[in-house]
Amino acid sequence: MCGIVAYVGPQQAYPILIKGLKRLEYRGYDSAGIALLNSKLNIFKTKGKVSELEKLVKDADLRGTIGIAHTRWATHGEPNNENAHPHFSQSKSIALIHNGIIENYASLRKELESRGYVFQSSTDTEVLTNLIEDIQINEGVDLLEAVRIALNQVIGAYAIVVMSHDDNDTLIAARKGSPLVIGIGIDEYFVASDASPIIEYTKNVVYLDNEEVALIRRNKDLKIKTIRNKDKTPYIQELEMNLDALEKGGYEHFMLKEIHEQPHSIQDSMRGRLHAELGAITLGGILDYEQKLINASKITIVACGTSWHAGLVGEYLFEDLARIPVEVEYASEFRYRNPIICEKDIIIAISQSGETADTLAAIELAKSKGATILGICNVVGSSIARVTHAGIYTHAGPEIGVASTKAFTSQVAVLTLMALRLAQLKGTIPKTRFNQLLNELELIPEKVQQTLKGSKKVLEIAEKFKDVRNFLYLGRGYNFPVALEGALKLKEISYIHAEGYPAAEMKHGPIALIDEQMPVVVIATNKGTYEKVISNIQEVKARKGVVIAIVTEGDLAVKGMADYTIEIPETEEMFVPLLATIPLQKLSYHIAVMRGCNVDQPRNLAKSVTVE
Numbered sequence: 001m002c003g004i005v006a007y008v009g010p011q012q013a014y015p016i017l018i019k020g021l022k023r024l025e026y027r028g029y030d031s032a033g034i035a036l037l038n039s040k041l042n043i044f045k046t047k048g049k050v051s052e053l054e055k056l057v058k059d060a061d062l063r064g065t066i067g068i069a070h071t072r073w074a075t076h077g078e079p080n081n082e083n084a085h086p087h088f089s090q091s092k093s094i095a096l097i098h099n100g101i102i103e104n105y106a107s108l109r110k111e112l113e114s115r116g117y118v119f120q121s122s123t124d125t126e127v128l129t130n131l132i133e134d135i136q137i138n139e140g141v142d143l144l145e146a147v148r149i150a151l152n153q154v155i156g157a158y159a160i161v162v163m164s165h166d167d168n169d170t171l172i173a174a175r176k177g178s179p180l181v182i183g184i185g186i187d188e189y190f191v192a193s194d195a196s197p198i199i200e201y202t203k204n205v206v207y208l209d210n211e212e213v214a215l216i217r218r219n220k221d222l223k224i225k226t227i228r229n230k231d232k233t234p235y236i237q238e239l240e241m242n243l244d245a246l247e248k249g250g251y252e253h254f255m256l257k258e259i260h261e262q263p264h265s266i267q268d269s270m271r272g273r274l275h276a277e278l279g280a281i282t283l284g285g286i287l288d289y290e291q292k293l294i295n296a297s298k299i300t301i302v303a304c305g306t307s308w309h310a311g312l313v314g315e316y317l318f319e320d321l322a323r324i325p326v327e328v329e330y331a332s333e334f335r336y337r338n339p340i341i342c343e344k345d346i347i348i349a350i351s352q353s354g355e356t357a358d359t360l361a362a363i364e365l366a367k368s369k370g371a372t373i374l375g376i377c378n379v380v381g382s383s384i385a386r387v388t389h390a391g392i393y394t395h396a397g398p399e400i401g402v403a404s405t406k407a408f409t410s411q412v413a414v415l416t417l418m419a420l421r422l423a424q425l426k427g428t429i430p431k432t433r434f435n436q437l438l439n440e441l442e443l444i445p446e447k448v449q450q451t452l453k454g455s456k457k458v459l460e461i462a463e464k465f466k467d468v469r470n471f472l473y474l475g476r477g478y479n480f481p482v483a484l485e486g487a488l489k490l491k492e493i494s495y496i497h498a499e500g501y502p503a504a505e506m507k508h509g510p511i512a513l514i515d516e517q518m519p520v521v522v523i524a525t526n527k528g529t530y531e532k533v534i535s536n537i538q539e540v541k542a543r544k545g546v547v548i549a550i551v552t553e554g555d556l557a558v559k560g561m562a563d564y565t566i567e568i569p570e571t572e573e574m575f576v577p578l579l580a581t582i583p584l585q586k587l588s589y590h591i592a593v594m595r596g597c598n599v600d601q602p603r604n605l606a607k608s609v610t611v612e
């Protein structure tokens with residue numbers, strides 16, 4: 001959701017900025033723009049993709065060694081040329097790009113209008129731009145000070161970069177809520193919403209903290225202060241990411257690449273943590289919080305979307321193995337309720353991006369009530385990773401496709417390790433059973449690899465059903481979250497309406513939808529409620545529904561009833577989500593490709609949802 005890139009240094013800025021915007025395309029956006037300073041400060045912007053921006057500037061003067069660029073995901077005002085960033089201030093003396101939302105923009109705008117400002121767009125960003133200019137003029141301060149004073153008047157979330165027409169050497173960057181990373185090269189600086197546009201130039205980065213403002217000057221040291229004017233020492237970190245992870249590596253889409261990466265990404269999530277041969281699990285990131293986990297009276301999991309589905313698998317795992325009550329909450333609901341949280345509670349926040357606004361707000365709320373917050377994040381150094389007391393990185397590697405795939409299975413893998421470790425600590429699992437589960441968990445990456453081989457069948461099913469308008473997904477127990485996740489994947493990227501349901505709930509409503517046109521995907525693996533799910537399949541068949549079943553290798557009973565079956569390897573019931581999700585991801589992928597949809601950047605969606 002919105003992307004920021006900025007550069008100052010000896011190189012021409014335009015190629016770096018445009019490449020950076022392309023690296024950020026995965027975040028989701030609907031307009032793009034760039035500002036460059038040569039003899040004058042020029043802004044080029046347009047609705048649509050970065051490729052449209054490239055067409056727009058084809059014959060323009062693009063010289064300049066300092067510049068800012070942006071991809072916008074509309075919040076205030078429709079996605080058109082006027083609302084695209086960068087925004088000029090009224091006198092065109094400064095240009096600004098912004099991610100986030102200025103909540104009090106309406107009152108600030110009114111105030112500025114009363115002082116003669118005329119607005120060209122309906123954005124909150126232009127309000128902030130003019131506010132900075134107004135402060136500069138009226139208080140006679142430099143740009144850094146004007147930005148700092150303005151940000152003290154702003155309510156909301158922001159990551160901004162500002163440049164001025166009369167200073168070829170300086171960028172000002174600031175953040176609160178929305179992320180911002182500064183890359184430090186040799187005599188040059190890069191600024192971006194995440195590390196992906198920076199990684200090919202430098203691995204040395206500084207993550208700005210909330211309410212920090214950075215003064216970034218050509219050939220000078222980076223200076224950081226808070227918006228309350230307190231100096232801070234920049235903390236330089238080394239990026240672990242590598243460039244290959246940001247390329248498609250021969251696959252047609254990032255999503256397909258990421259689906260196929262899962263044997264490795266799951267392995268990476270467990271590497272150094274699962275020691276089956278020793279009968280041990282080590283979770284270094286939360287080691288100091290193990291006693292708190294043992295003493296906790298309940299665990300609350302907060303997350304959104306796919307991460308929420310992973311949380312639901314986590315609920316089953318923790319309750320099953322560690323015998324502790326768990327609630328899984330939509331972060332967006334949790335933050336506006338008056339939830340009952342006490343100091344002994346553990347909150348687990350799950351987020352691929354680590355930037356989801358609702359999840360961040362839920363964390364702040366729980367923190368204010370004294371709870372201990374543990375994070376499960378993929379993006380290293382992300383906001384959620386930084387505000388939680390402790391946590392475990394999933395190490396799935398960058399996920400570029402908007403539809404989450406490998407992040408989900410890695411989140412489930414980490415939750416599995418946590419639940420098993422807690423069970424061991426609390427003594428709620430016999431040692432032999434614990435060892436048996438660890439041995440099986442170690443085999444999961446290999447079984448995911450086998451699952452990925454069953455592509456032909458999935459293609460055949462995709463071809464058959466690519467034009468239907470509705471899908472129903474059913475599962476019970478551990479397979480219920482899998483049904484939800486399968487349905488979410490399909491609707492996100494193919495725009496086919498799909499619902500996930502606990503299989504037994506079908507007869508309380510959705511059964512009315514079933515006819516010969518309605519494909520029903522049933523996750524019917526051979527453990528737990530297998531017999532009950534078979535009855536649910538019969539109920540669908542009795543109403544002439546078409547059943548596509550995910551079954552355990554060698555299954556005969558469901559095969560005899562279902563219209564189509566996809567086999568996955570046999571495993572423990574609690575590990576089935578790690579396998580059963582894979583063919584559902586592939587089914588959605590192939591249907592979306594066959595329908596000509598933009599798989600990696602589905603319409604209206606953003607990869608990290610940094611506004612509520």
Ligand code: AGP
Nearest residue numbers: 305306307351352353356403404
């Ligand atoms: C997943 O396919 C979605 N695009 C979306 O539901 C996502 O999982 C959700 O926005 C949460 O994101 P997070 O994991 O980065 O917090």
